[in-house]
Amino acid sequence: MMVIYPLYFNFVFPFRDFTICSNLYVLMSKILLGSWLLSLIFCLPVLAQDATVSGRVTASDDGSPLPGVTVQVKGANRGTNTDAQGNYRITAPANGQLVFSSSATQIKKLP
Numbered sequence: 001m002m003v004i005y006p007l008y009f010n011f012v013f014p015f016r017d018f019t020i021c022s023n024l025y026v027l028m029s030k031i032l033l034g035s036w037l038l039s040l041i042f043c044l045p046v047l048a049q050d051a052t053v054s055g056r057v058t059a060s061d062d063g064s065p066l067p068g069v070t071v072q073v074k075g076a077n078r079g080t081n082t083d084a085q086g087n088y089r090i091t092a093p094a095n096g097q098l099v100f101s102s103s104a105t106q107i108k109k110l111p
Contacts, residue, residue, distance in 0.1 A: 052088040069102045
């Protein structure tokens with residue numbers, strides 16, 4: 001038996017076959033989910049940026065500046081030395097740990 005649809009039915013309901021409609025819905029949802037995941041992946045590096053840390057290394061007994069102390073980021077190949085006034089500046093991740101070392105003093109780690 002053949003069903004005859006009125007002419008306006010094709011304009012109002014273009015998908016008479018619901019398998020085509022559901023396949024299109026699945027395809028569109030995959031495209032939307034994929035584009036959302038891609039935008040999330042590209043935005044994550046913005047959240048994990050490094051910060052510049054600066055400070056001054058002084059002796060614990062009299063507070064005099066310590067020049068030549070090595071300041072390194074634990075687990076990375078980044079490091080610097082303090083200047084004549086004991087000042088340093090280094091770029092480190094937000095959750096990084098700094099390691100201070102010198103031949104004259106013992107090693108101390110700071111979070």
